[in-house]
Amino acid sequence: MKFTISRDALIKPLNLVAGVVERRQTLPILANVLLQLEGDRLSLTGTDLEVELVGRVQLPGASEPGEVTVPARKLVDICKSLPEGSDISFTAEEGKVTVKSGRSRFTLSTLPAREFPNVEDSMGTHQFTLKQGELKRLIDRTGFAMAQQDVRYYLNGMLWELKEQNLRVVATDGHRLALCTLPSKVDVEGDTQVILPRKGVLEMARLLLEDDEDIAIVIGSNHIRATTNEFTFTSKLVDGKFPDYQRVLPRNPNKIVMGSRLELRQAFTRTAILSNEKYRGVRLKLTDNSLDIVANNPEQEEAEEAVPVEYQGESLEIGFNVSYLLDVLAVLSGEQIKMSLSDANSSALLEESDEGDSVYVVMPMRL
Numbered sequence: 001m002k003f004t005i006s007r008d009a010l011i012k013p014l015n016l017v018a019g020v021v022e023r024r025q026t027l028p029i030l031a032n033v034l035l036q037l038e039g040d041r042l043s044l045t046g047t048d049l050e051v052e053l054v055g056r057v058q059l060p061g062a063s064e065p066g067e068v069t070v071p072a073r074k075l076v077d078i079c080k081s082l083p084e085g086s087d088i089s090f091t092a093e094e095g096k097v098t099v100k101s102g103r104s105r106f107t108l109s110t111l112p113a114r115e116f117p118n119v120e121d122s123m124g125t126h127q128f129t130l131k132q133g134e135l136k137r138l139i140d141r142t143g144f145a146m147a148q149q150d151v152r153y154y155l156n157g158m159l160w161e162l163k164e165q166n167l168r169v170v171a172t173d174g175h176r177l178a179l180c181t182l183p184s185k186v187d188v189e190g191d192t193q194v195i196l197p198r199k200g201v202l203e204m205a206r207l208l209l210e211d212d213e214d215i216a217i218v219i220g221s222n223h224i225r226a227t228t229n230e231f232t233f234t235s236k237l238v239d240g241k242f243p244d245y246q247r248v249l250p251r252n253p254n255k256i257v258m259g260s261r262l263e264l265r266q267a268f269t270r271t272a273i274l275s276n277e278k279y280r281g282v283r284l285k286l287t288d289n290s291l292d293i294v295a296n297n298p299e300q301e302e303a304e305e306a307v308p309v310e311y312q313g314e315s316l317e318i319g320f321n322v323s324y325l326l327d328v329l330a331v332l333s334g335e336q337i338k339m340s341l342s343d344a345n346s347s348a349l350l351e352e353s354d355e356g357d358s359v360y361v362v363m364p365m366r367l
Helices: 009-018 074-082 132-145 198-207 263-273 320-329
Strands: 002-006 032-038 041-047 051-058 066-071 087-093 096-101 104-109 124-131 155-165 165-173 178-182 192-197 214-220 223-227 231-236 255-260 280-285 292-295 303-306 316-321 336-341 349-350 358-362
Touching: 002 009, 009 032, 009 041, 009 051, 009 074, 009 087, 009 104, 009 198, 032 074, 051 198, 051 316, 066 074, 066 104, 074 104, 087 303, 087 336, 124 132, 124 198, 132 155, 132 165, 132 178, 132 358, 155 198, 192 198, 192 231, 198 223, 198 231, 223 349, 255 263, 255 303, 263 280, 263 320, 280 320, 303 358, 320 358, 336 358
Parallel strands: none
Antiparallel strands: 002 087, 032 041, 032 066, 041 051, 051 231, 087 096, 096 104, 124 214, 155 165, 155 192, 165 178, 178 358, 214 223, 223 231, 255 336, 280 292, 280 316, 292 303, 336 349, 349 358
């Protein structure tokens, strides 16, 4: 196997593919990236058995086909350390790969390509195409609410729901819930619900670099595959039942607060400074056209902010984890936000307006 490629053409796919590779491996070959050369097309594959990513690069000149696996981290570090604009030549023979560029020469050990695991190919039951920018928005607007290491493993991921040609994604960690619906219909037959694992969601989000380019999604019984011109990404699905998120959405909240997103975000950021570092609790006191935000901590310190809002009705006092509110305000856009409340023990519903595509639910705290 022999080929020459410019450093700059190689570094983008190599970086993304190496990102999938886990640093602590039980199988030595999983620390490697698989290089396959057919004709003028070089494929790079990285996997951790849960997630697999294949990047493709077109080579400019003549090359000798073949396949080999090399240590992913070392190859990335070598390419990053070479000067921009340089060419790199690869030669693989007798269990070693030689990487040359200018006056630099590196010899890397290899492992046989036939031992490299590939994620099984299963037939897809649902297929559709959307723009990368649309998918990135869905993930950006909800990903922060995924659980991280919850024993309820099905929460450590994101629900994708196809229903009547609508694509909706939902994430929750049990304390807050984020939901975003694609505004346009997708051309797909049948309904389904699948859970993408957290790592799969984060890796997929890193690929979505060209907002106006298409991405083709295939959902199978235990895999999801996303394909662009330059990458094919495959992830196992989480085998579990996602909670019924419809039951979490507050029913007929009767206290509607409209406020400036920027003013509220700044006020919450300031009061958070003196909230309890462990529980991050703030108290919201709602009266006619005014919202008071109060934070205390064990050192007997206190912060108080008064924010003008549009609200008419009974006064209400309710506690929240300020980090959860700030996470929502960070992803919402638009001047105004709408906050719907019922009583001190019921969740709050946050959205941009009635026409928005995203809805957020935050559970209250007892303070």
